[in-house]
Amino acid sequence: NFDGSEIDSGTVVEFMVAKFADIPALLLRTDFRRGGDQGHDPWNLMLSFYPRTKTCCLDGMALYKAALAEGLDPVAAADRMLEQIAAQVVPELEALAHTKPLLPTELTNSVHDWLVRFPGFRSPESVTRIRKAITHKSS
Structure with a gap:
């Protein structure tokens, strides 16, 4: 995933190889920190705008804290957060699976x-x- 103040170099290599191979990719970021050198994506501009690529940027910590504020215990709050992330990620992955190779x-x-x-x-x-x-x- 694309979390962290600086995207892990191994993650970048994996993403670029996928793009060279015309493999669809979902860039998932659950980090609340913003960064990057553009307004839209919170990472380096050189990692944006590739074909057959979608982005999903969520604030995982905000989701977790909201679940805790509802009175859920930490494990249940983490489960709720993961369910909310999955609810957004799965449809994106399904859409990518139907994209045609370029x-x-x-x-x-x-x-x-x-x-x-x-x-x-x-x-x-x-x-x-x-x-x-x-x-x-x-x-």
Whole structure:
């Protein structure tokens, strides 16, 4: 997820590889802190405006505190917060699952082959397994 004052570098790499592979992505932020260098998204501008990407920015702490204010115990308040987050996240994920790939069909194999090989996967089993996952997620 895209929480924190600075997005974790590993999260950024995973997101960018997904975008290169034309895999849909939901950017989830439950952090109350604002940041970024634009008005709309609370993160670096370079992580915004990618195709087949949706954003869901929620204040998880406010949801949790509201549940506590209703008299719920901490565990029940956390459950309520998670239910509220899921109620917004699941429809976004379902919508993304129905988006059509943008990567031209004639380029798909070449792009996916490169994405499998550039991190250093060498064994035929790894290449096959990762390639199947990328192909499944991007379609």
